[in-house]
């Protein structure tokens with residue numbers, strides 16, 4: 001932790017090196033520094049599933065993600081505030097970024113309705129009715145103690161008609177303005193806008209330009225990783241990137257696989273979050289330098305090698321594939337724990353590798369070497 005005397009009082013983003021469109025640097029905040037490009041482990045219900053917070057910190061994560069939708073339903077924002085906020089609750093003393101709830105309302109809740117004022121929905125937990133406006137989403141994120149708060153937006157699943165995408169993008173812009181007013185001035189904290197516009201370039205540009213005019217501290221690219229091919233996702237990043245300020249962080253929401261991360265960093269993205277490494281770990285899948293390994297597969301039953309003998313992570317280095325196969329087949333809790341630990345460690349090692357490669361001007365080589373490692377194993 002930084003000395004309290006010189007801990008930053010505001011939110012400042014510094015780019016220390018570039019390599020093509022890629023950037024490496026850091027976000028300095030009172031609760032800690034976020035090295036970019038950064039991968040944010042998802043801590044949906046105030047826990048990164050199957051991980052102790054100390055482990056998450058030790059594998060190199062500087063920031064974790066919380067979900068307003070889940071936490072507003074349980075334990076509730078006012079109760080969380082009475083308990084001292086999310087950081088104390090889950091014992092994470094670094095920065096926390098919270099998603100605003102719009103995406104989870106649309107993907108998880110039953111019976112939801114969107115209008116100019118906000119979203120009305122029924123809880124997927126107990127069916128109770130809830131209403132969330134842009135102002136209430138920012139209020140909830142404040143009660144949680146979130147350091148980086150996301151605007152409430154409307155994310156449209158793809159494929160979709162232009163009219164629907166345009167309507168949602170314009171509504172999200174009006175909500176961005178309302179969130180900026182509700183957030184006000186909170187030194188040391190940030191509110192990010194979210195670029196929408198589906199897979200339609202002119203709508204993406206309009207959204208990016210309008211949000212840039214709001215002079216926010218960071219910009220997310222939303223409305224992607226919602227069923228479109230990777231090529232479409234990458235094309236939208238290329239469309240939006242020139243219209244976002246180079247001095248502010250760019251956050252691609254919900255992304256992605258290791259290849260998604262590398263392709264997106266090359267196109268100028270600084271921050272990511274995805275349930276892939278944690279969810280895949282709970283389902284017996286390991287991300288490694290040798291590619292993705294399904295430990296449920298019988299071919300591992302007598303393989304005494306670890307996942308990666310060169311890894312600094314004990315889950316990758318100290319346990320045999322045979323043992324991991326046994327744990328997965330037996331549905332033992334330790335299997336979920338070890339594979340989650342391995343996967344998050346691999347994601348953080350990938351981000352650290354990209355940060356160093358950008359600083360050395362060799363990101364393209366790093367990407368090629370990484371993909372070679374995956375291909376060799378499959379051969």
Ligand SMILES: Nc1nc(=O)c2cc3nc(NCCN4CCCCC4)[nH]c3cc2[nH]1
Pocket residue numbers: 099100101102103150151153154155194221222223224225226253254255274275276
């Ligand atoms: N506020 C907000 N706005 C978005 O447009 C958004 C877009 C998103 N797109 C995703 N994709 C998640 C894809 N994920 C991949 C692994 C399996 C589960 C789904 N998450 C998102 C979250 C989002 N949050």
